Amino acid sequence: MNVMTVERPARASVPISSFEFWPGWLFYIPVVAYWLWLGLRFRGFTLPTAANPRVETGGLCGESKSSILDQAGPEASAWIAPYVRMVTGENDLARAQALLSGAKLSLPVVVKPDIGCNGTGVRRADSVQALADALAAFPRDVTILLQELIPFEGEAGIFYVRHPGQENGRVTSLTLKIAPRIVGDGRSTIRELVLADERSGRIPDIYLPRLAGRQDEVLPAGVGMTLVFAGNHCKGSIFLDGHRDITDALERRIDAIMRDIPDFHFGRIDVKFRSISALRAGESFGIIEINGVGSEATHIWDSTTTLAKAYRDQLWHYRQAFEIGAAMRRRGCRPTGPFALLAAWRNQRRLMRSYPLND
Structure with a gap:
């Protein structure tokens, strides 16, 4: 397969790992078991939802993407791709064009659902007709985002962890996404x-x-x-472990951005970047999405990653989520209750079933 690369080719010696496309229910059995053990250990099965207390469910599921981006201060906002929000209904195209014009945005844009995951429903609109088609593909009365298309080829997922009281956070994972x-x-x-x-x-x-x-x-x-536009592994993007590209400069930049989002401690930042060298320098990238505790360190889907390392890294990150949640609980933040969490999950599942196929 020919791949779009940014200074670095994909490793083709192992096209697919032995577990990369296992059914989710099978791969996540040890993860769920560990989560339950942590729930007993920390006295709260939904405790990670307190890690990011200003985000619905902490970003575990059912949260609004724009609700996280809306909280960004001036430092963080400067790095986020501009967007507008609308609810589908009548005269969608005219309303979308008016919103884009009012925000001084122009085509191309990315059309994406405000509540969802795994790239479901993400569409690219390069023309007025493509925008009209994308809007028509969504059901009525659904909130969507129209976001400026960042004109960079590179895409990455950057995982960020900061424990309450720590002066600085850490970049704990970097995944390069190849189309x-x-x-x-x-x-x-x-x-x-x-x-x-x-x-x-x-x-x-x-x-x-x-x-x-x-x-x-x-x-x-x-x-x-x-073959695929959405940078999601389950949708077919190729993921590479980019840990060697985590530099002090990148970590400082990400920390400065994420500290400008109130009480955000744990999650993944998805970015588009100009080049590997620019990303390493903490420059020339734009944020397309910020995900909370429901996100994972996606470097585990590198085809050369062993199953043991994938589980070790997954479990380490979820341990951090519980520890952060416990610290925030001590500060008076209440985790999302199980019934509210179930309702958020069911709403997300219902919405995702109604979204169109992604690009």
Whole structure:
């Protein structure tokens, strides 16, 4: 598979790890067991929801993406891709255009649901017609965001942890996200190219549904095509462990940004960046999303990561979430109750079932 890269090629020697696409219920059995043990140990199964007390459920599930971004102070706001929020209904296109104009935003934009996860429903709109199509694909009376498309090729997930009382937080994980591509030979169909690739050929059900209507198209020789726009592993993006690109400069920049979001202690920042060297310097990147305690350190989905390391890193991060939640509870913050958490999860699931297929 040809991949979009930013100074660094994807490692192709191990196209897919042995556990990378296990069913979620199977992979997360040890994680859930550990969570339950931590719940007993810290006297609260929903304790991590207190880690980010100004975010609904701490960002574990069902939270509004814009509600986190809205809390950003001037330091953090300068790094966040501008966005507007709207509720789908009548005259969506005209209202969207008016909102974009009022915010001095122009196409292209990214259309995404305000409540959701895993890139579900994320669409790119480069033209007025594409914007109209994206808006029409969503059900009515749903809150969505129209966000400026950051014109950088690189994408990364940066995990941030700061314990209450600590002067500075840490970047504990960095994941480089690579958009998989196929390249035409003038003879093979898109479907044949996907199936022939050593990675996509093993997981065609992830890529082919969003190519409906184009699977029998023959790509001209040398013409490339990106298979997925949303930078999510479960949607087909390739994830690489970027721990060696965590520098003091990047960590200082991320810490300054996240300390400008009140009482935010644990979560992942998704960014688009110009180049690896710029990211290492803590420069030339834009934030597209900030996720709370429901996010994970996604470097574990690097195909060279061992199962033991994946679990070790996952469990370490969730231990931090419980410890931070316990510290915030001592300061008077109340975790989300189990029934409220269940209601938030059910609402998120209901909404996600109604969203269109992502780009």
